[in-house]
Amino acid sequence: MDLFEYAKSKTLDQESPLASRLRPTTLDEVVGQQHIIGKNTLLYRAIKADKLTSVIFYGPPGTGKTTLAKVIANTTSAEFTQINATVAGKKDMEAVVKEAQQNLGMYGKKTILFIDEIHRFNKGQQDYLLPFVEDGTIILIGATTENPYFEVNAALISRSIIFELKSLEISEVKELILRAVNDKTKGMGNYKARIDEDALDFLADMAGGDARNALNAIELGILTTPRSEDGLIHITLDVASQCIQKRVVRYDKNGDNHYDIISAFIKSMRGSDPDAAVYYLAKMLYAGEDVKFIARRIMILASEDIGNADPQALCVAVAAAQAVERVGMPESQIILSQAVTYMACAPKSNSAVNAIFAAMDSVKRTQTTVPPHLQDAHYGGHEKLGHGIGYKYAHDYPNHYVDQQYLPNEIANEHFYELSDMGYEKTLKDYQQKIKSQS
Numbered sequence: 001m002d003l004f005e006y007a008k009s010k011t012l013d014q015e016s017p018l019a020s021r022l023r024p025t026t027l028d029e030v031v032g033q034q035h036i037i038g039k040n041t042l043l044y045r046a047i048k049a050d051k052l053t054s055v056i057f058y059g060p061p062g063t064g065k066t067t068l069a070k071v072i073a074n075t076t077s078a079e080f081t082q083i084n085a086t087v088a089g090k091k092d093m094e095a096v097v098k099e100a101q102q103n104l105g106m107y108g109k110k111t112i113l114f115i116d117e118i119h120r121f122n123k124g125q126q127d128y129l130l131p132f133v134e135d136g137t138i139i140l141i142g143a144t145t146e147n148p149y150f151e152v153n154a155a156l157i158s159r160s161i162i163f164e165l166k167s168l169e170i171s172e173v174k175e176l177i178l179r180a181v182n183d184k185t186k187g188m189g190n191y192k193a194r195i196d197e198d199a200l201d202f203l204a205d206m207a208g209g210d211a212r213n214a215l216n217a218i219e220l221g222i223l224t225t226p227r228s229e230d231g232l233i234h235i236t237l238d239v240a241s242q243c244i245q246k247r248v249v250r251y252d253k254n255g256d257n258h259y260d261i262i263s264a265f266i267k268s269m270r271g272s273d274p275d276a277a278v279y280y281l282a283k284m285l286y287a288g289e290d291v292k293f294i295a296r297r298i299m300i301l302a303s304e305d306i307g308n309a310d311p312q313a314l315c316v317a318v319a320a321a322q323a324v325e326r327v328g329m330p331e332s333q334i335i336l337s338q339a340v341t342y343m344a345c346a347p348k349s350n351s352a353v354n355a356i357f358a359a360m361d362s363v364k365r366t367q368t369t370v371p372p373h374l375q376d377a378h379y380g381g382h383e384k385l386g387h388g389i390g391y392k393y394a395h396d397y398p399n400h401y402v403d404q405q406y407l408p409n410e411i412a413n414e415h416f417y418e419l420s421d422m423g424y425e426k427t428l429k430d431y432q433q434k435i436k437s438q439s
Contacts, residue, residue: 018219019212021186025074032172036163054140056148059165062210065143069114078110079103085120100137118142119151126153167209174204176211193222193233199240206244217244270305274344281340291332295321309349309423316342347423355417368408401435
């Protein structure tokens with residue numbers, strides 16, 4: 001390192017964000033994640049013994065994935081190198097692999113490669129790493145906010161241990177905030193700041209389990225708040241609320257958490273819980289989800305889970321979808337709330353979806369032909385072909401119903417649509433039974 005690089009590193013140490021400066025260097029300094037790094041856990045023992053195998057850290061932002069990688073870097077005897085999947089290309093990986101091969105061949109030294117945002121690597125990039133992970137040239141540490149089982153090569157997954165990091169508890173976030181305020185070496189202790197108890201509680205709660213968000217907020221508060229007459233910087237509840245104006249919501253429109261929320265949303269409507277359904281609706285809207293996407297999911301549910309138990313449900317869903325496109329936010333939230341609570345409270349039936357699935361399965365299994373009496377007879381000479389002969393016009397009979405075969409001969413006895421006893425389907429079921437018994 002030359003003089004300029006040294007000066008640069010010192011400047012970065014001093015000017016880097018608080019969250020970066022406070023990053024732990026040892027396991028004992030890590031706050032939270034005791035389920036994976038508590039004493040006598042597998043990961044704790046592996047790091048302490050410097051016997052780490054390939055791992056993938058998976059969890060929301062601000063939970064300590066990069067922190068754990070840095071702790072490993074500070075404790076391992078192996079060569080440690082880091083790349084970010086958002087900017088790294090194949091040449092970067094080739095350089096890492098070449099150096100790792102040299103270290104292993106010349107010095108018998110293994111290389112730990114930390115890849116942040118590993119889900120950003122495409123399949124080809126992940127495939128390139130596979131043989132080197134497999135033969136031990138590289139020990140992989142991947143960090144991702146996405147479910148690795150969805151986003152990471154299955155072969156890499158099979159050669160790695162997955163550790164899921166959880167959002168920090170409020171008490172753990174409070175510990176980090178106090179460390180930031182009081183630590184004179186890495187934190188902002190030299191600023192002589194004090195944080196009120198209610199402000200501490202507020203910041204820890206609003207951070208949503210994200211340590212980085214809490215630390216960014218307290219850093220902003222200390223740097224922008226003037227000193228009081230006593231010479232101290234007081235972080236009050238008012239200051240805290242200005243520094244973190246909106247609750248952090250764990251919701252990434254492109255991430256697996258997105259699918260968890262929409263899954264809970266749909267299941268709550270299906271389960272007839274309007275309170276839960278409107279809550280998940282609010283969570284999606286708060287995070288900026290596309291209202292058209294939400295409306296599409298409501299329309300699907302109206303048929304899939306309600307169907308003819310309440311035929312009006314689909315009308316409500318379609319009307320809501322059209323309305324939100326014309327009205328826009330914020331008023332669309334009211335329209336969606338009406339639709340969602342209607343769906344949740346409506347009688348449920350999945351008879352329609354079961355019917356189409358059963359029918360599709362039958363189509364796949366059996367080759368059929370249309371019975372002759374149902375074939376098109378709207379042309380001269382159809383009688384010579386036997387088309388339409390014997391067809392009974394339903395409106396000519398009592399109740400506008402006559403018993404005749406409509407299904408193909410090959411599946412004449414199959415049954416696809418089972419009317420339930422829920423809502424309007426019960427009415428339809430009773431009507432079907434009535435007209436068939438009177439024919």
